[in-house]
Amino acid sequence: MKLATKDLLRLATVGSVDDGKSTLIGRLLVDTRQLFDDQLDAVAAASEKRGVGDLDLSFVTDGLRAEREQGITIDVAYRYASTPTRKFIIADCPGHVQYTRNMATGASTADLALVVLNVAHGLKEQTRRHLCIAALLGVRSIIVAVNKMDEVHWSESAYVSVVDELTTLAHELGFESVTPIPVSALLGENVVERSAHLEWYDGPTVLQALEGSDAGRWTHANSGARLPIQWVLRQHGGGRTYAGMLNGATLHEGDEVTLLPANVVTTISSITSGTGPRGAATAGLSIDVALTDETDAGRGDVLATAPLPTVTKEFEATVCWFGEQPLRATQRLRLKHTTKVTPVRLRDLSGVVDIETLTVGPGSELATNDIGLVTLQTADWLVVDDYRDNRVTGSFVLIDDVTNATVAAGMVGRAAFLSR
Amino acid sequence: MTDHLDLLESHAIFILREVVAECERPVLLFSGGKDSAVLLHLAAKAFAPQSLPFPVMHIDTGQNFDEVLDFRDRAVARHGARLLVASVQESIDQGKVADPGPLGPRNRLQTVTLLDAITKHGFDAAFGGARRDEDKARAKERILSFRDAFGQWDPRQQRPELWQLYQGKVNPGEHLRAFPLSDWTELDIWQYIAREDMELPSIYFAHERDVILRDGMYLAVGPFVEPRPSETVERRVVRYRTVGDANLTGAVLSTAATLSAIVDEISLANVSERGATRGDDKFSETAMEDRKREGYF
Numbered sequence: 001m002k003l004a005t006k007d008l009l010r011l012a013t014v015g016s017v018d019d020g021k022s023t024l025i026g027r028l029l030v031d032t033r034q035l036f037d038d039q040l041d042a043v044a045a046a047s048e049k050r051g052v053g054d055l056d057l058s059f060v061t062d063g064l065r066a067e068r069e070q071g072i073t074i075d076v077a078y079r080y081a082s083t084p085t086r087k088f089i090i091a092d093c094p095g096h097v098q099y100t101r102n103m104a105t106g107a108s109t110a111d112l113a114l115v116v117l118n119v120a121h122g123l124k125e126q127t128r129r130h131l132c133i134a135a136l137l138g139v140r141s142i143i144v145a146v147n148k149m150d151e152v153h154w155s156e157s158a159y160v161s162v163v164d165e166l167t168t169l170a171h172e173l174g175f176e177s178v179t180p181i182p183v184s185a186l187l188g189e190n191v192v193e194r195s196a197h198l199e200w201y202d203g204p205t206v207l208q209a210l211e212g213s214d215a216g217r218w219t220h221a222n223s224g225a226r227l228p229i230q231w232v233l234r235q236h237g238g239g240r241t242y243a244g245m246l247n248g249a250t251l252h253e254g255d256e257v258t259l260l261p262a263n264v265v266t267t268i269s270s271i272t273s274g275t276g277p278r279g280a281a282t283a284g285l286s287i288d289v290a291l292t293d294e295t296d297a298g299r300g301d302v303l304a305t306a307p308l309p310t311v312t313k314e315f316e317a318t319v320c321w322f323g324e325q326p327l328r329a330t331q332r333l334r335l336k337h338t339t340k341v342t343p344v345r346l347r348d349l350s351g352v353v354d355i356e357t358l359t360v361g362p363g364s365e366l367a368t369n370d371i372g373l374v375t376l377q378t379a380d381w382l383v384v385d386d387y388r389d390n391r392v393t394g395s396f397v398l399i400d401d402v403t404n405a406t407v408a409a410g411m412v413g414r415a416a417f418l419s420r
Numbered sequence: 421m422t423d424h425l426d427l428l429e430s431h432a433i434f435i436l437r438e439v440v441a442e443c444e445r446p447v448l449l450f451s452g453g454k455d456s457a458v459l460l461h462l463a464a465k466a467f468a469p470q471s472l473p474f475p476v477m478h479i480d481t482g483q484n485f486d487e488v489l490d491f492r493d494r495a496v497a498r499h500g501a502r503l504l505v506a507s508v509q510e511s512i513d514q515g516k517v518a519d520p521g522p523l524g525p526r527n528r529l530q531t532v533t534l535l536d537a538i539t540k541h542g543f544d545a546a547f548g549g550a551r552r553d554e555d556k557a558r559a560k561e562r563i564l565s566f567r568d569a570f571g572q573w574d575p576r577q578q579r580p581e582l583w584q585l586y587q588g589k590v591n592p593g594e595h596l597r598a599f600p601l602s603d604w605t606e607l608d609i610w611q612y613i614a615r616e617d618m619e620l621p622s623i624y625f626a627h628e629r630d631v632i633l634r635d636g637m638y639l640a641v642g643p644f645v646e647p648r649p650s651e652t653v654e655r656r657v658v659r660y661r662t663v664g665d666a667n668l669t670g671a672v673l674s675t676a677a678t679l680s681a682i683v684d685e686i687s688l689a690n691v692s693e694r695g696a697t698r699g700d701d702k703f704s705e706t707a708m709e710d711r712k713r714e715g716y717f
Binding site: 006007008036037038039042061063064065066074075076077078079080082087089101102104105108109230231233234235236243244245273274275282284285286299322336337339341391392395396397399404405406409 | 422423424426427429430431433434437438440441442462465466467468469470552553555556557559560562575576578579580581582583584585587589590591602603605607608689690691692695706709
């Protein structure tokens with residue numbers, strides 16, 4: 001059966017608590033008619049029950065009992081929207097500093113960040129923190145909804161002053177595409193419907209900006225092809241194929257690849273995906289490949305094309321620490337990187353990022369939600385790229401060996417804005 | 421050109437392989453509904469040409485549609501899977517849950533049967549076909565969702581889940597639920613079923629059936645639904661959008677008899693699948709969250 005194909009864009013909301021992220025997403029979904037009648041009725045009933053007016057749009061995504069009681073977002077809600085050409089996966093993230101780990105969860109796979117801020121309050125520390133984390137996580141495109149324009153009587157000067165401040169920060173953080181838009185999420189102005197109050201603004205609405213965004217997929221990379229091996233499949237008749245999700249450059253049948261860390265050169269003899277054999281595969285596809293010669297490869301190994309990644313047991317990285325206790329050098333940790341899990345130890349904490357100044361200062365410990373520059377030493381060889389070149393082979397998580405909790409998000413290397 | 425279905429399929433296959441690699445004893449929960457049918461189809465693809473590296477488990481409430489049980493057995497046989505059946509009736513007979521009577525709802529009782537079966541077999545991961553677009557509590561759940569030693573979900577303390585670094589380690593007694601279809605919508609599921617030309621239970625397609633209208637839902641008259649004196653039995657052309665217990669799942673009036681007609685119908689639907697058809701979600705505002713906290717699917 002022939003179906004219309006759609007492009008997929010993943011976006012995450014970013015910004016401080018109470019600036020209106022959930023309300024904006026609720027507005028976007030309601031005004032594009034993505035909600036079913038019964039879901040809308042349920043939001044209306046919940047709004048009435050809690051005495052918050054006819055329709056509290058934040059209840060579209062704030063679905064947990066505690067969230068509705070407290071009027072805040074605790075964890076990421078994933079919502080889906082579709083236009084004739086695009087499917088959107090929306091991660092509506094919490095704004096509280098206490099739930100930064102959940103914001104990072106939502107932003108780690110975002111192609112684009114939808115920043116929401118309150119025009120009357122400007123850039124709060126939490127907005128700066130979120131923008132900093134989004135930049136570190138490799139988001140390159142942001143749409144900035146300057147919200148609550150109705151509360152400043154649609155003032156152009158109030159808007160311009162916030163946008164100036166934001167543009168300066170966005171430039172320092174290295175965002176490549178910044179689209180500011182004056183909106184009122186509450187009243188639905190410039191979200192889907194064009195505002196009648198903003199005659200001085202002739203740019204896109206939020207929906208137009210989302211539909212027109214040319215943000216690349218988060219799996220897009222500047223590296224060669226990378227296939228971290230997940231699983232070895234035994235074929236009928238005795239051969240083996242190596243399965244995993246491809247990232248980086250396109251991989252073709254006949255490509256010369258290097259098996260790492262063993263450093264064995266071989267050739268791809270065939271590629272199969274969910275739809276069958278194919279001559280080439282692009283990033284984001286789960287494939288299995290056959291090699292031209294008998295090679296001893298297994299889970300945790302990587303097949304790569306040039307330019308080749310680095311094979312290392314000690315490297316510099318940027319980490320966002322989510323542990324409830326500060327990171328200590330003696331803590332027993334594991335590291336998961338692509339399909340490899342290895343014991344790891346902290347060799348050095350070389351600095352802690354100051355969110356206000358975006359400078360790296362000395363620090364003796366990394367507390368909850370701190371961002372630090374560290375040197376890590378692993379028990380096993382890792383096959384890594386710099387995170388700025390590849391968000392898959394450049395990322396890792398740290399896991400507490402006792403509780404199995406994920407306690408840090410890590411990125412190999414350091415962002416340009418931390419290199420001054 | 422890779423489209424959204426290729427990417428969703430690839431992501432699901434990646435999750436299936438990752439959980440199997442990281443966990444000791446996974447199991448795939450299979451109800452015979454469309455989502456678990458897609459899940460089983462994807463699992464077969466993920467490990468082909470080898471057989472499935474885990475068993476398939478049906479939590480049997482004893483209140484099934486016959487067509488669904490027939491499909492279950494055919495699907496399991498086609499994929500050469502090993503089927504385990506955990507019975508809610510047994511939990512009732514053992515006195516672990518209160519007996520709601522022969523026609524009473526058993527939906528919530530399944531949680532006890534499910535958790536007991538997970539403990540009995542020592543499973544540390546259970547794949548489920550739940551999707552985030554189904555319900556506002558599910559919209560909040562991780563792809564790998566941690567359950568404590570009592571099987572509980574704590575939505576305030578979910579593990580961070582960054583990039584696609586799914587980590588599956590749990591301590592003895594704890595387990596994970598894994599949801600490879602998290603990012604699929606109902607329409608994606610139907611488009612994929614159509615693209616793959618998959619078989620489904622016949623009740624998903626339009627057919628004639630004796631129904632009664634109860635609490636705004638068309639329920640099929642049969643062994644688990646007896647018409648009350650005030651109710652009139654009607655012969656209508658209906659199909660099912662979801663498959664749950666026969667006494668809690670409503671049919672929708674529809675003439676869509678083919679996959680392409682269903683895709684068209686879903687594209688234009690203005691009521692959600694659970695809103696249209698599921699009595700189990702209508703108990704309260706947080707019916708799904710409350711059940712999930714206890715260990716429900």
